[in-house]
Amino acid sequence: MTISANAQEGTWSVSVETREAQEGGFQSTIHVKHVSPEGDFERTFHQSQVFAVEREAVLEGLREGMTWIALKTTRTIGV
Template sequence: MTISANAQQGSWSVSVETEAAPEGGFQATIHVKHESPEGDFEHTFHHARVFIVEREAVLEGLREGMTWIALKTTRTIGV
């Protein structure tokens, strides 16, 4: 079974999908999106960890995506 979830903060959004990892467990794919008049921005990446429980993969994926947004909006990282 695949679980997906999303969260939104202002003009930023995060969506997460899980998939079975080849070595067992579940991996989260994280999609971060920002909509603005200057142009839309999207970034997709995998969570570094593989999780035994699919629910944990989704929750950690959302947390990682929101952390990524916080780092991007404070200009701590640039992509």
């Protein structure tokens, strides 16, 4: 079974889909998107950690995406 989830904060959004890892367990693909008049921004990355429970993979994926947004909006990182 594949679980997906999304979260929004203002003009930013995070969506996550899980997949089975080759070595067993689950990993997530994380999509971060920002919509603005200056142009849309989108970033997709894969979770490196493997989780035994699919629910944990999707929750950690949302957490990673929201952390990425916080770092981007505070200009801690620039991509």
